[in-house]
Amino acid sequence: MAFRAGVITFPGSNCDRDMAVALEKISGAPALRIWHGDAALPDRLDFIALPGGFSYGDYLRSGAMAAKSPIMRAVVEAAGRGVPVLGVCNGFQVLTEAGLLPGALMRNAGQRFICRTVGLEAVNTSSLFTQGFARGEALRIPVAHHDGNYFADAATLDALEAEDRIAFRYTESVNGSARDIAGVLSANGRVLGMMPHPERAIEPAADPALGGADGRKLFENVVTALASA
Template sequence: MAFRSAVITFPGSNCDRDMAVALEQVSGTPAIRVWHGDADLPDGLDFIALPGGFSYGDYLRSGAMAARSPIMQAVIEAAGRGVPVLGVCNGFQVLTEAGLLPGALMRNASQNFVCRTVPLKVENNRSLFTSGYKAGQTVHIPVAHHDGNYFADEATLDRLEGEGRVAFRYAEPVNGSVRDIAGVLNEAGNVLGMMPHPERAIEPAHGGSDGRALFESALKGLVEA
């Protein structure tokens, strides 16, 4: 069965090619590139990725304008049907702005751009995206963001924790995110938003391959479904 994935490109995306290359390397099938101004997604998609970058130059709020792009209505509908959706960095910001994930990404507490490889703790290894990891495992994934400070009110945070929807947590201070949250899942478990870049850690030439298991987990889960 061919794995049909799509990578959405917004004006200002700069990690869309990285994401497409990662998906092809792991699945063996080229990702379909979709422009944000399209109204429809290709039929029969197994996976949708919203990549990192600086959509619309982070004007107003990071991801706010991209979340209103024509293609996002189709992404929201696909997510509602259970299609896996991964948002990385700016893609995570877009998912929160579009209402697919709770919370918001604010300016880093240091007010500085953070660009380095950071340790992450795998909090939930029972999701479509994380089954290839061990619970509590520490992995190392690059970050590159200025607005990665995750925030949500206490009630929302308690609900995320109680429902096992915190996928990854920073194992050291990175950007001021509440409870060190680095990645969250939606209630159905088919939408993941995370600030670190797994697509930049899929082979040793990248300096590490800890991100590869995320894509392999999704592929395996879809094949077995």
Template sequence: MGFRAAVITFPGSNCDRDMAVALEAVSGTPALRIWHGDADLPEGLDLIALPGGFSYGDYLRSGAMAAQSPIMRAVVAAAARGVPVLGVCNGFQVLTEARLLPGALLRNAAQRFICRTVSLTVETTDSLFTSAYRAGETIRIPVAHHDGNYYADAATLDALEGEGRIAFRYAEEVNGSARGIAGVLSANRRILGMMPHPERAIEPAAHPALGGADGRRLFESVLAALASA
């Protein structure tokens, strides 16, 4: 059986198609598209992806209402069974609101929407999302967010540092995130939330039509990890 990935769509998602296209481009298998109002997920999933956008118009807080959608109960249950989960941008916000990842995403320090390609430092290769990178490597990935300022208390930040759970860090000032954090892993390292959009950087290097190719290795990392499991 081929790679089985599911992309969740919430009202206001606008990167769900981008995520599905990227997953198919890298894996060769179309992603399953799941509506937020569904109560169940298909069996045998290899990856669940929560895409970027403005779920529920960012009403209350970004990701707060989406975290209460019926499908999120199934996502939380799947994550507890060890199914890998990737949350990008709004998906990262949903993961923090659902308490699958620590911390919160606040309004950008400059109080402006940021949309550009930024430099990231790969902080760890010890996860199924980052094994195809080199630790300390600088990569270029687009961002597009208004509420991407990562916040957690000092004890949580120290724990993330000590446990090697910071996946990516901004190599430049972007949004005021605590300690420059751009991506965080769960304790079991099978959930990744990140503000930059790897699905917008998956084109081969010779044809950088979609922001370059540095995001492609994130998806290749997942495929390689699953193939060797």
């Protein structure tokens, strides 16, 4: 049965097409496009992606208004059933605001928008998103955010460490994130939020102009894991 992924579009999303293209290129099946105002998800979704952008213009707090969209009730319910959910950049912000992931994304240290390729290392290697990575594997993936400074209290950070729920860390000073966290997992490993954009680094050709291929493995991990489930 074909891989069936859905990409949510909020007012102000600007990476939804990139995400849909990445999912189709790697899975071979077109991604379904889902509007934020829908009250229900399509039947039998294998995977849900919340893309980057500036949902609702980042008013109130980044992701806060999108987290109250009608579709997010269905996303939260689907995540509770174990449907894998990926939130990238603004999507990560939405996941924290919706309570699917702990912590919050604050204004970058230095108060500047950051748009460049950064160094990461894989930390968790056991989730369906990360099982193809080696612990400590170096990655180069683009970021583009103004509110990417990950914050949580010390007890939460200690729990994330102890439970192996840190998916990726920055290997360089990027935005002031606590413990250099670039991505975190839910307790069951089925929800991942990350600030870097893996969908912008999926081209297999080793041509720097195409953004690299280090993000491709994340999507390949998901497709492989779900195909063998």
